[in-house]
Amino acid sequence: MPSAGRSRLPSFANIIARRGFQKWAARFPLTRRLVRREGEALFDLLAGFCHSQVLMALVQLEIPQALIEGPATSQSLAAKSGVPEDRMAVLLKAGTALGLLKSKRGGRVALTQRGAALVGVPGLQAMIRHHDVLYRDLADPVAFFRGETDPELAGFWPYVFGGDVDPQVAATYSDLMAQSQLLVADDTLDAVSLKGVRHLMDIGGGTGAFLAEVGARYANLKLTLFDLPAVAPHAEARFAQAGLAARTEIASGSFRTDALPAGPDAISLVRVLYDHSDETVSALLTKVYDALPEGGQLIISEPMSGGARPQRAGDAYFAIYTLAMGTGKARSADEIAQMCRRAGFQTIAQPAVRRPFITGVVVAAKGSS
Structure with missing residues (x-):
């Protein structure tokens, strides 16, 4: 002193x-x-x-x-x-x-x-057009950060709150996500190898954009899409057009309330966790852990915070976006890894990605009991 x-x-x-x-x-x-x-x-x-x-x-x-x-x-x-x-x-x-x-x-x-x-760039213009909603939500930034506003963006993504979703709303959401999913899929699959994987299930996979890219790279991989009843059927046409209908399965359900389908030895969560609260994410990761066999692999890909070293994309954009949604948040790779450990996963990696402003990746493996 x-x-x-x-x-x-x-x-x-x-x-x-x-x-x-x-x-x-x-x-x-x-x-x-x-x-x-x-x-x-x-x-x-x-x-x-x-x-x-x-x-x-x-x-x-x-x-x-x-x-x-x-x-x-x-x-x-x-x-x-x-x-x-x-x-x-x-x-x-x-x-x-x-x-x-x-x-x-x-x-x-x-x-x-x-x-x-x-x-x-796939989906870029669609996201720019969609930002008119976010701009309206940020018209009074002080009230927004005080939590005194009723963000319009929360109504655009009602699926994150659970329950039934209007098919037209689901179609709008799925189309926007699918258009921007190609870049995420490219960077994820460049960072993660699925060699040796027999059956991949994509949870929250929407219209199947990610699985379609997986199927194009891995000719013998069985694929399952798991998503809400109003969303999943839109994937059928995509899989048929890509010539993947024979080795894809669409399972309708909510990961909040329904059991996950059995059988996959790898599960992907692509732009899913950051939409949801810590409580929902923890419950989902536990479900995923229980559904995987020993040696099973979990692939998480989504925009991430920089954690102790904040980044422009994760902390000055996606963190604000998820705040406007009313649930979820941009987490760092370390935070996600820690949540995976609490769910039971033992071996966790954070592979480097080409464009961190598009997505980050965490891979977790289930060890032997």
Whole structure:
């Protein structure tokens, strides 16, 4: 403790926060680049909402689709979109500043590589369009974090609360999930080998997008999809189209209330746990452990928190998203591993993934009793 009569030295953060220090650091040769870089980063946070709305407008007006065939003028894009030319010019310049578009000769604009990815990345535009719900939920961020709002997003994903789900709602949810599932499946299957697995069951597998990708990579693997009665039947057409009907089985049920089908020696939970509370997740992991044979494998793949080292995707996006859903949360790989151990799993690994902002992976094995 400081001695009586001696004031405590100011913290480094307090020094940086002083206006005089900021003025000095912005001029001093050894610090001015750092000050500029930090200032630009803060401005990006300030302007982030405008940036996201520019992205939303480009997608909703289908500008990327219009430009995928080649460059176009702002006048032609304005006419197609029903947007006044002067306002379209502002939108296109904003898209250029964000690295989605680039200027060409003759007053035309074209897609950059990043802009082309808006068209090429499966499910990306669907998720961007869906964000209008999240934006409304965050309109009053202070009330949101105080828990004083009634988030609209919770109504979009009613399945997480259990009970019956309207078939149309289930179809909307399943379609959105399926469109974005391909990237998750690619990164998961690149990180985890299923060699030696005889029978894989995917719990909460929706329309079967993940299992279809598994089936394409592993020709002799038996596949079972387990999901709610209103969701699972939509997988039949996908499996038939992929030529997997002969080795796939669809089991309808709720992992909350129903027993899991017997037989699989591997079970996958892809983007399932982060939708649910710790209590629900713990009960599910125990069910999975009991359903697996000795040596059976559990594969968990979903967006994850950085834990003690917070990450932008897991902690500044998915954690907020699940908070708006009203249940679930983004957990770190270590948290998930610990929950698996409490369920009885003994051997747990955290394989590296190519794109942690898309998904993280935890693999757990059931040991001998």
